[in-house]
Amino acid sequence: MSTALKILVPVKRVIDYAVKPRVNSARTAIETAGVKHSMNPFDELSIEAAVRMRERGTPAVTDILALSAGPPKCVDVLRTAMAMGADRSIHVEISDAEVKEKGELEPLGVAKLLKSVVEKEERNLVILGKQSIDDDSNQTGQMLAGLLGWGQATQASKIEFEGDNVSVTREVDGGVETLRCPLPMVITTDLRLNEPRYASLPNIMKAKKKKLEKMTLQDFGVDDGRRLKTLKVEEPPARQGGGKVEDVDGMIKKLKELGAI
Amino acid sequence: MPPLRLNPTLFNRCRASSRPRLLRPALLPRFLAAQARWSSATTEPNQPDPDGGTQGAPSSQKHIKYTSESYPEIKRDSKFGGLSEKHVQYFKELLGTESAVIDGFSQDATDDLEPFNSDWMRKYKGHTKLVVKPGSTEEVSKVLKYCNYNMLAVVPQGGNSGLVGGSVPVFDEIVVNMSRMNKIRDFDEVSGTLVVDAGCILEVADHFLAEKNHIFPLDLGAKGSCQIGGNVATNAGGLRLLRYGSLHGNVLGIEAVLPDGTVMDDLSRLRKNNTGYDIKQLFIGGEGTIGIITGVSIQCPQRSKASNVAFFGLESFGKVQQAFCAAKGQLSEILSAFELMDGPSQDLVHRVTDKKRPLEGQHPFYCLIETSGSNPDHDSEKLESFLENVMGEEIVSDGVLAQDETQIQSLWSWREGIPECLGHWGGVYKYDLSIPLPELYKLVEDTRERLTSAGLVGDDETHPVVGVVGYGHMGDSNLHLNIATRRFDKEVENKLEPFVYEWIAKRNGSISAEHGLGLAKKAFIGYSRSETMIRLMKQIKELYDPNGIMNPYKYI
Known part of the structure; x- marks a missing residue:
């Protein structure tokens, strides 16, 4: 009989993938005010992976806990996570003012928070997105595994269970690599792992009744000190648009000007 | 429609191993392009494909049947003069640059003329030997005046994305292509009034407006190639009509050239103007039969900040109607689209694309609802109570709500992808x-x-x-x-x-x-309009175009 899974899925609220990000006027960050936000796409994959594990049934999944740390609006992505199938969620609230003053949590701070949650909630599997699409750090999962002393399998494109061992396929240059690792462990997800489901209306309704706990960083006794400093954020140089010529003569003239002929 | 909203973003950087869902319907055109026998007979033209090109641009047009062969009952009207060396010379001198005239009269230019002679559905093909592309209203005026005097028939042409063969010649009519008149003339941010040249491409105008937080009150699948002048001349409907109304209401003014060369400058920017007959309305939906539109001023609404999309499965058409009433009642001012798709249409889309269906079970009917508003929280609240209501009352059997922009686009592809898939x-x-x-x-x-x-x-x-x-x-x-x-x-x-x-x-x-109407529906107008109405229409035509040179053999 294999161990039942108690899964933690951290989710991040980020600028919607389809929105074109703009640098703010002070050039210190990306403009977030009035911009559509959604769940980090990699985190959607993590939720989907967890829900599919439960649907498969072996090993049994006792509980899927979603967690988000950030401003009050993070509740939206937690509701989405629960509508997709997470059982309950924790919102570690960081006020907008605090984010403004100190900046967002850094990967190490998040990893420490997650470690504390894992211990408190007795988790034996953490599934995270391999990175968030806003800061692209790709660090939290690895740091968490390090802090916990657990095995890690990053960028998973396939997850299979063999007793208490988990076999994870990851895409590497020129092929795939398969890792086998015992529970407890940390898995980070990659794009090919699955195709996340839509939140269905009945499940959206049900999600409203699911438990959503509000907590703070202090509740977990986490040092969230910032160690990184953003000096400047700039847009990549604008693409030089091509020119149009009226006719063949125009083109020949242009090419001569440029010394091409 | 468009399935055209994908922006390159941050996320692209981590797309080395992209999941299919993120490619959205863009997969579709590529898939179809490989099999484009007749497929483009049904698709919106020139949809962008994932490689950045376009599909729907006819590739081998050699076997398009001439319209004159498919419609043997239509005979060339002998009152029209034939093209001569002198005529061609006149246009060349008038328009100056070489690119403004495609001359198939004094030389062989069959390939160059092809895109102007035939439509994108590859259903209609004319025999023109001359395409002129005037660059200003004045040039349009001179072209028409000359043609009218010499009894040369003309076909006004925009993006040539019509569905009824109205924008291509039947015989040797001269094509007056508006693509060189493509400037945005003026935009007033306070009133939202946009003034553009007729040849301005719809998507270009919409992108321009997006920068200024406004939106063009018209959206349709062919937006990447259709021109605003053509949209107005055909009174195009499209996806935003429910919300913003028809062009008859949104167009504030029109500048057009009559067949005798008269420039009708009615480029009003006023919303209210009750001074006499509203002549410009005749040009909206007039399909180029009484003159050529050269400029348009149009009322553009504020762009919505928040939009949501829900997709429903329903048991019967009765339930669809109930859902529609509920949506109108409860979503009222934020409802921006209510689209219907029947089960078989979705089955065919699924058969062609093999994409994962949004809903698990199958349903006889599907609806797509879009809301757009200025306050995301307010919209969500309304939408949620509406969804609770229609689910609770069992009006809809099942449904999903898009959680992010990508899902919004993906759900839209089940509606917008239908025409493409049917041509498979x-x-x-x-x-x-x-x-x-x-x-x-x-x-x-x-x-x-x-x-x-x-x-x-x-x-x-x-x-x-x-x-x-x-x-x-x-x-x-x-x-x-x-x-x-x-x-x-x-x-x-x-x-x-x-x-x-x-x-x-x-x-x-x-x-x-x-x-x-164009050519395709001309013969059937009697099923929708009375004899009196048709007679009145003919009087208008007679009055504005006594020589009948404008877009002959079509419309009424």
Whole structure:
């Protein structure tokens, strides 16, 4: 009989993938005010992976806990996570003012928070997105595994269970690599792992009744000190648009000007 | 429509191993391009494909049948003069630059003329030998004046993305292509009034407006190639009509050139102007038969900050109507689209794209609802109580709500992808109809029954018809009845026509809701308009174009 899974899925609220990000006027960050936000796409994959594990049934999944740390609006992505199938969620609230003053949590701070949650909630599997699409750090999962002393399998494109061992396929240059690792462990997800489901209306309704706990960083006794400093954020140089010529003569003239002929 | 909203973003950087969902319907055109036999007969033209090019641009047009052969009853009117060396010379001198005239008269320019002679559906093809591209209103005026004096027939042409063969010549009419008049003349941010040249491409104008937080009150699949002048001349409908209304209301002013060269400068920017007959309305939907539109001023609304999309499965058309009433009642001002798709249309999309369906079970009807508003929280609250209501009352059997922009686009692709997918097997008979709402779907059932009982519908090659589907703009009582076929077949055609038109006439519907008349529907106008109305229309034509040089053989 294999161990039942108690899964933690951290989710991040980020600028919607389809929105074109703009640098703010002070050039210190990306403009977030009035911009559509959604769940980090990699985190959607993590939720989907967890829900599919439960649907498969072996090993049994006792509980899927979603967690988000950030401003009050993070509740939206937690509701989405629960509508997709997470059982309950924790919102570690960081006020907008605090984010403004100190900046967002850094990967190490998040990893420490997650470690504390894992211990408190007795988790034996953490599934995270391999990175968030806003800061692209790709660090939290690895740091968490390090802090916990657990095995890690990053960028998973396939997850299979063999007793208490988990076999994870990851895409590497020129092929795939398969890792086998015992529970407890940390898995980070990659794009090919699955195709996340839509939140269905009945499940959206049900999600409203699911438990959503509000907590703070202090509740977990986490040092969230910032160690990184953003000096400047700039847009990549604008693409030089091509020119149009009226006719063949125009083109020949242009090419001569440029010394091409 | 568009399936055209994907922006390159941050996320692209981590797309080295992209999941299929993120590619959205963009997969579709590429897939179809490989099989484009007749497929483009049904798609919106020039959809961007994932490689950055366009599909729908006809590749091998060698075998398009001449319109004059498909319609042998149409004879070239002998009152029109033929092209001469002198004429060609005149246009060349008038327009100056070499690129403004495509001359197939004094030399062989068949290939260059091809895109102007034939339409993107590859259904119509003319014999023109001359294309002129005036660059200003004044040049348009001189071109028309000359043609009128010399009895040379002309066809005004925009993006050539029409569906009824209205923008291509039948015989040797001179094509007046508006693509060089493509400037945005003026935009007033306070009133939202935009003034553009007729040849300005719709998407270009919409992008320009997006920068200024405004939106063009018209959106349609062909936005990447269609021109605003053409949109106005055909009174295009499209996806935003439910919210923003028709061009008859949004166009504030028109600058047009009459056949005798008179410039009609009615480029008003006023919303209210009750001073005499509103002549510009005749040009909206006039399909280039009384003059050429050269400039348009149009009222553009504020762009919505928040938009949501929900996708429903419903048990019956009765429930669809209930859902529509509920949406109007509860979402009212934020409702921006209510689109209907029947089960068979979604089955065919699924068969072609093999994409994961949004809903788990299958349903006889599907609806797509879009809301747009200025306050995301306010919209979500409204939408949620609406969704709770329609689920609770069991009006809808199942549904999903898009959680992010990518899902919004993905859900839209199940509606916007229909025309493309239907063309997968060969040809499509398309009918674009206005029908009183309660009976909207009955036509599809009746037509399906008629073709099935005639033994024409089936899953193998021996049956010409693949499926009979209905979809459309529920919010505007506008149904698209499409019959996907493996080949164009006389027997199918005889079963469909005049059956469909008679069915529509009995219910006082319209045989052409948004596509116009052009050549394809000219013969059938009598099913929707009385003799008196047609006579009055002919008087207008006679008055403005006494020589009949404008877009002959078409319209009325």
